[in-house]
Amino acid sequence: MNQGVTGTVPNKTASVPDDVEPRTLPLGTSALLLDIDGTLLDLAPSPSEVRVPPKLASSLPRLLSRTGGALALVSGRSLRDIDRIFAPSLFPAVGGHGAEMRISVESEAVAAHAPPMNPDLMRRFAAISELHPGILVENKGYSLALHFRKAPDVELAIYDRVSAIRAELPNAPIEVLPGKFVCEIKHSGFTKATGVTELMSHEPFKGRRPVFIGDDVTDETVFAIMPDMRGLSFSVGRRAQGVDGHFQAPRNVRAWLARLLDDERAIAE
Ligand SMILES: O=P(O)(O)OC[C@H]1O[C@H](O[C@H]2O[C@H](CO)[C@@H](O)[C@H](O)[C@H]2O)[C@H](O)[C@@H](O)[C@@H]1O
Ligand SMILES: [Mg+2]
Secondary structure (H helix, E strand, O other): OOOOOOOOOOOOOOOOOOOOOOOOOOOOOEEEEEOOEOOOEOOOOOHHHOOOOHHHHHHHHHHHHHOOOOEEEEOOOOHHHHHHHHOOOOOOEEEHHHOEEEOOOOOOOEEEOOOOOOHHHHHHHHHHHHHOOOOEEEEOOOOEEEEOOOOHHHHHHHHHHHHHHHHHOOOOOEEEEEEOOEEEEEEOOOOHHHHHHHHOOOOOOOOOEEEEEEOOHHHHHHHHHOHHHOOEEEEEOOOOOOOOEEEOOHHHHHHHHHHHHHHHHHHHO
16 A cells, blocks of 8 residues: 555645545654644634534544654644543644644643733723624633624724724734634734644654644645645645645545544554
């Protein structure tokens, strides 16, 4: 059996054809780095309404074991939220777009890379939700997300208010991160890419080939560093520039992850 990755695009600047999924991976030498919302999980009307399908709940712990612990969730969500969603399973994770990190489920130690957001600033940004009852505030402690999926018409008004607050505080170490029907205000100085770079410097990730799958603009920082790490990247639901392939939807990612376990069984037999 070919244990390499097939179906990759040689010229990374070329546009990505339809559904160029990797066929299989050698789990013994790969590190699986997986975005959550829009990649592993289908999007839901609100952050608390996402569900982990039973098959994924079963395949992720098995993949964690088959990779010798080198599987990590790389998310904009806080680690607390990630653990809630995947309970009772626990995974290594980069949370809050690089704001926090847990390298191993054995130690459970969490490294924090961002201080709590200034309470006054937090209050001012949260008050933007008064624009419309459909705006949902997600307080991550070190950052704040304003969700407008239920009030899409207020997107511009939200960004205007955020810009006005930032203009009053030009030296505040914060930046604005747009996502899917969400405007997030976070500390500057860390990203999913800084998180992944740090994670990959630790055992059991160190020395493995990273394979990152993500769906959103915020995942582009990781797509960009994969070539320097001899890694591979795959986008979901859109053909992002510079990636090695593309999954049509989260269900395709989940099916591929389940197939990886079957492939490994075939290799062992
Ligand atoms: O980096 P990710 O794991 O993809 O997380 C990105 C953000 O995901 C969540 O918000 C998004 O998903 C919600 C549930 O499907 C959806 O309702 C919302 O519109 C999306 O923006 C999460 O709430 C954020 O904290 C993450 O940053
Ligand atoms: Mg995502």
